[in-house]
Amino acid sequence: MRTGLLRMVGAATAVYGLAVTARPELLARPSGLADADGRVAGATRVSLRPLAWRDAASGAALVLAPEGPALRTAALVRIAADFGDAALLGATLPDRSARRMAVAVSVGWGALSLAGLLAPAARRPRGVPGRA
Known part of the structure; x- marks a missing residue:
């Protein structure tokens, strides 16, 4: 397992999740969920916040576990x-x-986490303290 990669994915995911929780339009607009003027309906904002909060929480878990x-x-x-x-x-x-775009981005981040999970741990040079 590549702990550093998992922690990086977790940090990026947590920050993005917090940003979208505060401003759902950051996800709504690129997802095609805004109107022609770029406005995001109240119901869409409400629906996206739990998704974003899930990302913040799962990202924090990767950083802190x-x-x-x-x-x-x-x-x-x-x-x-x-x-x-x-x-x-x-x-x-x-x-x-x-x-x-949503599929590409989602699969990309999932693949990074999968790579971090399945990759062998980085080998440390002799004499360097720490876990392998």
Whole structure:
């Protein structure tokens, strides 16, 4: 497991999740969920905030979980969320190009977490303290 990669994905996800929780239009506009003037309906804003909060929480878990089973579990939750987003947003967003982008972004982040989970731990040179 590449702990550093998982922690980087977690930090980026947590920051993005907090940003979208505060400003749902950051996700709504590129997803094609805004009107022609770029305005985001109140119901859409309400619907996106829990999704963003989930990202913030799962990202924080990747950053804070101790190495071992807790970090593996946090990574699996993040992977399931990203691949679930790809499947659901890819099937339901109203705009075809937005669907493609959502799938690409979601699969990309899920793949990074999967790579961090499955990659062998970085080897440390002899004499360097720390966990392998």
